Amino acid sequence: MRLILKYILLSIILFSCSKDEDSSIDTDFSSTDDSNPPVTYDVSISSTEGGSVNTQSGTFNAGTVLTITATPNDGYEFIGWTGSNEISMEITITVNSNVQLTANFQLIPISTSSVTNNPEEFNYDINKDYGGKIVEFYPNAFYTSDLSQKVIEGVNLALKTGADEWGKYGPVEYWVFGTDKNAALELIDQFCSRRSTLGQWDFNECIARETNETLDHSMIAYQKIGAEVVATNQPRGSAGHNGGFEWGIHKLSSSYPFSFDNLFSDIPPQDDFKTVLHEYFHVVQLAHVYNLSRNERDSRVIPNGAIWMQEGGAEYMANFTLFKLINNGTLNFEQSYGTLLEKMQNKMYNAKRSLDNDCSGKKLQDFKYGDDCSNVGYDLGSWAVAYLINKINNPNILIETFYPSLTEMDFESAFNLSFGYSTADFYSEFEIFLELSIEDQLKIIPTP
Numbered sequence: 001m002r003l004i005l006k007y008i009l010l011s012i013i014l015f016s017c018s019k020d021e022d023s024s025i026d027t028d029f030s031s032t033d034d035s036n037p038p039v040t041y042d043v044s045i046s047s048t049e050g051g052s053v054n055t056q057s058g059t060f061n062a063g064t065v066l067t068i069t070a071t072p073n074d075g076y077e078f079i080g081w082t083g084s085n086e087i088s089m090e091i092t093i094t095v096n097s098n099v100q101l102t103a104n105f106q107l108i109p110i111s112t113s114s115v116t117n118n119p120e121e122f123n124y125d126i127n128k129d130y131g132g133k134i135v136e137f138y139p140n141a142f143y144t145s146d147l148s149q150k151v152i153e154g155v156n157l158a159l160k161t162g163a164d165e166w167g168k169y170g171p172v173e174y175w176v177f178g179t180d181k182n183a184a185l186e187l188i189d190q191f192c193s194r195r196s197t198l199g200q201w202d203f204n205e206c207i208a209r210e211t212n213e214t215l216d217h218s219m220i221a222y223q224k225i226g227a228e229v230v231a232t233n234q235p236r237g238s239a240g241h242n243g244g245f246e247w248g249i250h251k252l253s254s255s256y257p258f259s260f261d262n263l264f265s266d267i268p269p270q271d272d273f274k275t276v277l278h279e280y281f282h283v284v285q286l287a288h289v290y291n292l293s294r295n296e297r298d299s300r301v302i303p304n305g306a307i308w309m310q311e312g313g314a315e316y317m318a319n320f321t322l323f324k325l326i327n328n329g330t331l332n333f334e335q336s337y338g339t340l341l342e343k344m345q346n347k348m349y350n351a352k353r354s355l356d357n358d359c360s361g362k363k364l365q366d367f368k369y370g371d372d373c374s375n376v377g378y379d380l381g382s383w384a385v386a387y388l389i390n391k392i393n394n395p396n397i398l399i400e401t402f403y404p405s406l407t408e409m410d411f412e413s414a415f416n417l418s419f420g421y422s423t424a425d426f427y428s429e430f431e432i433f434l435e436l437s438i439e440d441q442l443k444i445i446p447t448p
Ligand SMILES: [Zn+2]
Pocket: 278, 279, 282, 310, 311, 314
């Protein structure tokens, strides 16, 4: 045993000696003396996909000291070296043998199992163009600091439910505002940092736009709505899909989803749950026309500005899916939210009331965004979609056929393909349907 140890020590000493000798040869070496070349070694330095190294491969004199730095690309992380046990991204080596070093990188693992809530984190590969289509991860949702855990859990679950029911589209960013202005400004700051980090928007321009209370759909406008609800004790809310196509995302914003906090006793949490589903359905709709120009996109989803399919589709699918999941026990709420029949009956009454008064003479295809009667487009649109779904007896027709077809064809062609007749024929048929008694009308509404 002792002998072996002695031998090892001896060989180490010998090895160091020979090394010293090598370097003395090195120092004494004269460049004109070709007969006595320096000791050199081959150093090969490389990296896997997803990053780079600062030093090139080459042949180096023995004793050369190299500092090698590994740098991951955006969306990747450094996970170690092949050829060295060092774990840091920057290592220093002294060349005294042939060296083969590879810096290893991997995609930052993305969270695919749940909604993530940190604006400084990305649960997707930021270098990839997803085209707003089917993705492998859930939406992101971001909240102001004044919002309760109940709000956060409620919105998260609703987003996850939409993605599970209708497919994961994305990347989705769902920005939720409470009532506190400073908290809203803080979240807007994070939104603008996110845009500027990704090179999508100048930070200051972003702040100027999103904190301008006079602009429609600016982020601060959503905070203002929530603040007014609390100040006036009048329930009101707003949420919307606000684009994001140019950044490769779906950007949505929401005012205070107060029903998750049970702010009003007669408005249970299902109300905001339904709103989130409605908004997520807009993601599904727009995902299929995501890569088209703005005009082309609009002409396919809201032909001639008619909103009944876009809003009626989102509203009916949100309600239908919510009641389906309550009825089959997937979702549990403490308070009752009534039935799909009741909701649809109210929508018909509201629509009829408007049609009998301020909005008289208007037809299903006449309702547009921004006019005083646009609410009727939502209510009658829900009935129009319910009617069409009942007619062909397929509750998934919008998801399976109609919206996927819009990628390739116009509204009219996708309508023909999905429902087997023209919109003109449908509009006349629907006029007759509107004359029926509410009892007869409700016969087309299923108990999901
Ligand atoms: Zn909508």
